[in-house]
Amino acid sequence: MSAPIIDLKDITVTFKNKTSTVHAVKNVSLQVAKGDVYGIVGYSGAGKSTLVRTINYLQVPTSGTATVNGQVMGQLSKNALRLARRKIGMIFQHFNLMNSRTIAANIDYPLRYSDLNTAQRQKKVADLLTLVGLQDKADAYPAQLSGGQKQRVGIARALANDPGILLCDEATSALDPKTTQEILGLLKHLNQTLGITIVLITHEMAAVKAVCQHVAVMEQGEIIERGSLLDIFSQPQQPLTKDFINTAAQLDVALAEVRKQPAVVNLADNARLLHLTYVGASTDAPLIASLYQQYGVTANILYGSVEFLQDTPVGNLIVILSGDPAQFPEAFADLRGQGVTVTELDPKGTVVA
Ligand SMILES: Nc1ncnc2c1ncn2[C@@H]1O[C@H](COP(=O)(O)OP(=O)(O)O)[C@@H](O)[C@H]1O
Numbered sequence: 214m215s216a217p218i219i220d221l222k223d224i225t226v227t228f229k230n231k232t233s234t235v236h237a238v239k240n241v242s243l244q245v246a247k248g249d250v251y252g253i254v255g256y257s258g259a260g261k262s263t264l265v266r267t268i269n270y271l272q273v274p275t276s277g278t279a280t281v282n283g284q285v286m287g288q289l290s291k292n293a294l295r296l297a298r299r300k301i302g303m304i305f306q307h308f309n310l311m312n313s314r315t316i317a318a319n320i321d322y323p324l325r326y327s328d329l330n331t332a333q334r335q336k337k338v339a340d341l342l343t344l345v346g347l348q349d350k351a352d353a354y355p356a357q358l359s360g361g362q363k364q365r366v367g368i369a370r371a372l373a374n375d376p377g378i379l380l381c382d383e384a385t386s387a388l389d390p391k392t393t394q395e396i397l398g399l400l401k402h403l404n405q406t407l408g409i410t411i412v413l414i415t416h417e418m419a420a421v422k423a424v425c426q427h428v429a430v431m432e433q434g435e436i437i438e439r440g441s442l443l444d445i446f447s448q449p450q451q452p453l454t455k456d457f458i459n460t461a462a463q464l465d466v467a468l469a470e471v472r473k474q475p476a477v478v479n480l481a482d483n484a485r486l487l488h489l490t491y492v493g494a495s496t497d498a499p500l501i502a503s504l505y506q507q508y509g510v511t512a513n514i515l516y517g518s519v520e521f522l523q524d525t526p527v528g529n530l531i532v533i534l535s536g537d538p539a540q541f542p543e544a545f546a547d548l549r550g551q552g553v554t555v556t557e558l559d560p561k562g563t564v565v566a
């Protein structure tokens with residue numbers, strides 16, 4: 214692989230004041246390849262914004278190195294840093310538009326130091342408006358736009374200087390689900406057509422699922438798990454990661470319903486409640502047929518879903534398997550051998566990993 218476009222090495226950010234010390238980011242290393250869409254997910258306070266702000270050096274790390282576009286950010290002169298930052302666009306949860314200026318003027322603002330002449334700037338702004346689907350809003354003011362439209366303006370403004378990188382800090386968190394999907398779709402389109410590298414930080418795994426190719430999970434200033442989207446979704450290791458995924462797939466909702474069913478409430482001694490996850494074409498029917506043929510284990514499917522992650526099907530089943538308990542270990546091992554992630558669930562509540 215060629216050198217990553219973003220290379221954070223051993224980044225630590227500590228905030229100190231008279232009374233307290235906050236370890237916002239603890240020794241995090243992160244590499245993002247050119248053209249990737251990289252999601253960083255975590256709850257509020259995990260350190261996501263602080264980490265991402267070290268990429269454009271809005272946040273100077275307490276220690277560690279940020280190398281972006283081949284430049285070590287901490288070694289740049291003030292002027293070189295300003296130029297480097299222009300190649301790193303950023304969008305925010307609350308859009309940060311200038312309310313007293315028109316949409317066109319908002320988008321033009323980052324071009325104030327560019328080499329373009331007036332006519333070129335006007336064309337650039339018009340092109341950007343078209344790119345984000347707001348051709349007819351040039352003379353409108355932010356207050357006249359919906360949240361989704363405001364974020365489109367934010368995106369157009371962020372792209373004004375043709376950055377190779379776009380940092381998105383909770384960019385869809387103030388939007389309703391439908392608008393969120395539209396904005397995520399636009400980001401994906403920009404990634405695919407312009408090749409722009411995107412780092413998307415969010416507390417919603419559903420946003421990550423919609424667009425990201427890789428994902429890192431942050432907790433208390435650290436990256437606790439990372440990998441390709443498919444690996445993370447099919448084989449999450451950390452409880453927090455599982456939490457995020459189950460919420461995104463609404464498995465938590467399904468599970469709550471499943472746990473009310475009599476077959477689960479009165480789960481027989483010869484039965485187990487399981488969550489099965491599989492990726493790709495290893496579909497449920499042959500799997501379950503072979504369980505019966507080989508181990509005399511029958512399956513009662515209580516819930517099933519298939520969703521597509523980057524065009525690859527990922528299946529989730531909640532099942533009760535019944536049979537001779539002595540056969541269970543081998544039957545489960547067989548499933549795992551076929552690439553199915555098998556998690557035994559406590560019928561009464563918490564997950565048994
Ligand atoms: N400028 C700052 N001064 C002091 N503490 C800060 C500052 N910025 C962030 N923090 C603290 O650092 C931790 C991580 O914050 P942040 O990076 O904003 O997390 P996230 O984006 O994941 O919600 C939090 O405890 C937050 O209160």
Ligand SMILES: [Mg+2]
Nearest residue numbers: 261262263383
């Ligand atoms: Mg944040």
